[in-house]
Amino acid sequence: GAVVSQHPSWVICKSGTSVKIECRSLDFQATTMFWYRQFPKQSLMLMATSNEGSKATYEQGVEKDKFLINHASLTLSTLTVTSAHPEDSSFYICSAREKGTYGGYTFGSGTRLTVV
Amino acid sequence: QKEVEQNSGPLSVPEGAIASLNCTYSDRGSQSFFWYRQYSGKSPELIMSIYSNGDKEDGRFTAQLNKASQYVSLLIRDSQPSDSATYLCAVRSSNTGKLIFGQGTTLQVKP
Numbered sequence: 001g002a003v004v005s006q007h008p009s010w011v012i013c014k015s016g017t018s019v020k021i022e023c024r025s026l027d028f029q030a031t032t033m034f035w036y037r038q039f040p041k042q043s044l045m046l047m048a049t050s051n052e053g054s055k056a057t058y059e060q061g062v063e064k065d066k067f068l069i070n071h072a073s074l075t076l077s078t079l080t081v082t083s084a085h086p087e088d089s090s091f092y093i094c095s096a097r098e099k100g101t102y103g104g105y106t107f108g109s110g111t112r113l114t115v116v
Numbered sequence: 117q118k119e120v121e122q123n124s125g126p127l128s129v130p131e132g133a134i135a136s137l138n139c140t141y142s143d144r145g146s147q148s149f150f151w152y153r154q155y156s157g158k159s160p161e162l163i164m165s166i167y168s169n170g171d172k173e174d175g176r177f178t179a180q181l182n183k184a185s186q187y188v189s190l191l192i193r194d195s196q197p198s199d200s201a202t203y204l205c206a207v208r209s210s211n212t213g214k215l216i217f218g219q220g221t222t223l224q225v226k227p
Contacts, residue, residue: 006159
């Protein structure tokens, strides 16, 4: 089945620094990838939709200058949390759907970000 | 009204029983519905997808969809302690194509 690889699985960074998270579709091409954030005991909240070769579409309330998304190829999307602050500490998860299919979305394993 | 609603639970069932998880949605034009399982600290895992009215069975899992009532459910037969997790209902928006998640129902299967 479709596999989405996400790295790193966890990261601790100092306040004010930037962190990059990678999301790769390993055995399929993904025109669109999605980035979610999940706080403890809450559901997934969509942050942005990442489209290959074009600018990402951000959900209302998500700062595009803080959460930089790059989707340079059909198999790779990156999320960079810039100038991270403790309130950015969360579980970040990407997902993708195989190009041309109408099935379910496959999720990456997630990245636990802790900003100290 | 939330776009996708689930009872947060926890839903507690004894081992071997049937667990019934329910979900309602507001987008009448939605055509694609998904159930994900999420263990604590892990990312969601797709269990079932359903697109047509009626039942869809896969092993111990049965998804049920009623578009007229805007209702989708998941039945887990012969529940096992390893089924203990949060179950997320997701609906693909007919306008945007994005997945909208419910808040999730926590299931506890007691030995």
